[in-house]
Amino acid sequence: MRGFIALLSGALFGAGLHISGMTNTAKVRGFLDFAGAWDPTLAFVMGGAMLPMVFAWRLTRGRTPLTGGSYPAPPRSEITRPLIAGSILFGIGWGLVGLCPGPALASITYGGWQGVLFLVAMLAGMWAVPPLRLGLDRLMPTT
């Protein structure tokens, strides 16, 4: 049951990214190009995506997930250095190529060698983070 729900969710996510144009790096970079020929599509995607989720979060109150377990804890509120620095680094990569993790996966079957090279580099970066964190914690405690 959990597997079926996850498969359905993934398929909807992939279809949504595909038809919204978010696997098209030109549209994503066009949204980020506020000083140029600005493309507002991404704002509609983000706004549209938040609508069902506002209701979903309300439905979680006082309940448990359909297949058991528990809902995520309330969001943390501390603004940490890794949150800021990580998001800025992500934004730089996002601006350079125009792909973020969801679309990079969704477009992997038709993105050519370019998509594969980006995804491999992205996964390598993710794989390197736990050891990088350990090293940084030693250099700069209390991050």
Add this chain to the structure above:
Amino acid sequence: MSIDWIWGLVGGVMIGTAAAVLLLGTGRIMGASGIVGGLIDGTGQDRSTTFAFLIGLIGMPALMTLGGWAADTHATSLPWLLIIGGLCVGIGTRFANGCTSGHGVCGMSRLSVRGFVATLAYIGAGAATVTLARVGLGL
């Protein structure tokens, strides 16, 4: 103005519905970097659910393309740019604990302060990067 924003809105509602299905069905947050990152660095649990999600995420656009609904990524063909971009996205999203789907869609919709701060930071950095790359390097 083109009708692209309508496709954006429709696709966006589908993305939000996907996140709602995963949350209400399994209790998991639909953050792409968290889901795939947990698989890569071994910290993720519930691996069979993760695999099923990834099969849907990759399989559905593939099926749509086969069915005639083609899309193009129009990505750069400069290998160094793809490698640097991929590394920045991979390292950055894992340090920040989320990306456009986790901090953006799932975080901001529950009024998470961290979600708003992260989204402001990556859109700001992305906008600065695109502008500098276009003006300075012609990329």
